[in-house]
Structure formats: C-alpha cells, structure tokens
Amino acid sequence: MHxxxxxxxxxGDYLDIELQMNERIxxxxxxxxxxxxxxxxxxxxxxxxxxxxxxxxTEFTTEERQALADILKKLTCKYDNLxxxxxxxxxxxxxxxxxxxxxxxxxxxxxxxxxxxRSASIKKFMVGYELLANPQRDITAESAAxxxxxxxxxxxxxxxxxxxH
Numbered sequence: 781m782h783x784x785x786x787x788x789x790x791x792g793d794y795l796d797i798e799l800q801m802n803e804r805i806x807x808x809x810x811x812x813x814x815x816x817x818x819x820x821x822x823x824x825x826x827x828x829x830x831x832x833x834x835x836x837x838t839e840f841t842t843e844e845r846q847a848l849a850d851i852l853k854k855l856t857c858k859y860d861n862l863x864x865x866x867x868x869x870x871x872x873x874x875x876x877x878x879x880x881x882x883x884x885x886x887x888x889x890x891x892x893x894x895x896x897x898r899s900a901s902i903k904k905f906m907v908g909y910e911l912l913a914n915p916q917r918d919i920t921a922e923s924a925a926x927x928x929x930x931x932x933x934x935x936x937x938x939x940x941x942x943x944x945h
Contacts, residue, residue, distance in 0.1 A: 783885030789833045791887035804925040807854045807933070811847035814855045816925040821915035823897045823904055824862065824924050826855060828890040835876035835886045854933045859894060861931040869894035 782790040798804055798815050806814045806826055814828045828851055834840060840848065859867035870893045876886035897904045897918055906915060932939065 789885055789887035791829060791889060792833050795829045803922050806925050806928045809847050809851055811844045812851040814851055816921040818921050820921050821917060822893050823918050824894045826892045830888045833887045835883050837875055857933055857935045858928050858931040861936045863900040864936045865900040867894060
C-alpha cells in the first residue's frame with residue numbers, strides 16, 4: 781500500500797503532482813485546492829482536496845474551516861459565472877469511515893459533478909454506453925480547468941455593483 785511504503789497519502793502525492801503541473805488547478809488557498817481531476821467524466825467536474833491530510837471534516841482547525849468556506853464560495857461562484865446561471869451540481873464529501881478505527885492513509889476530499897456542458901440549457905446525460913461501459917469526456921480536463929480558472933471569483937450578479945463602487 782502506498783501509505784505504508786511512503787508515509788504519505790496517495791491523494792496528497794497526487795495533489796503535489798497537480799500543483800507542480802498547474803494545468804488543472806481551478807483555484808486554491810493556503811489550506812485547499814480545487815482542481816479538475818484528470819479522470820473527470822463530467823464536463824466541469826471538480827474536486828477540492830485539503831492540503832493537510834485529515835480523515836474527517838471534524839479535524840479541520842478554525843482557520844481550515846474558514847478556508848473551506850472560502851474555496852467553496854469561489855468554486856461555486858465560478859460555476860455560476862460560467863453560463864451566468866445558478867449552476868446545478870451534485871457534491872459529495874469523502875471522509876474516512878467513522879466509529880471503527882483510525883485511517884491514516886485517508887485524505888479528505890470533496891467532488892462536484894455538474895451536468896451542464898456548453899450552455900445553461902445543454903446538459904450532459906450519461907446513458908447507454910456511457911452509463912454502463914465507458915464514460916466519454918466532452919472536453920479535456922485541462923480546458924475545463926482553464927475556463928473555470930479564468931472566471932472571476934465575484935458572482936456575475938454582483939460584478940457591476942462591485943465595479944461601480
């Protein structure tokens with residue numbers, strides 16, 4: 781197992797590689813990184829990874845909890861700004877099992893699976909071949925990250941208000 785051999789989490793080592801390459805990073809702060817994983821199947825699928833390997837969300841410090849709120853706001857704002865619509869997504873937090881031991885090799889992370897593809901009205905549906913065999917990417921992970929990264933962190937409904945003040 782990777783953790784036993786290296787003393788590091790596999791997701792932590794993956795994050796280090798992504799930070800070095802800097803091609804699929806969407807936004808980051810001192811405690812979290814939002815990126816488009818290279819294996820993403822949804823057009824604008826992202827993942828938030830904690831820089832510090834923790835097993836459970838309850839292990840975050842006050843500063844880390846504030847940083848998590850910050851990166852969630854930035855990422856969801858970029859989603860809304862992409863097509864200037866309240867951007868739908870499914871999200872899930874992945875933490876170690878509770879009440880049955882300690883999982884040192886676990887690394888907290890969160891996935892976002894948004895269905896919108898090319899506009900506010902064009903959605904990706906996984907059916908047939910994609911659903912049962914092999915999902916196909918409609919755009920590359922790098923192009924999705926670049927598009928999301930280039931968007932402002934100020935919500936599109938507030939941009940003119942901020943500029944005028």
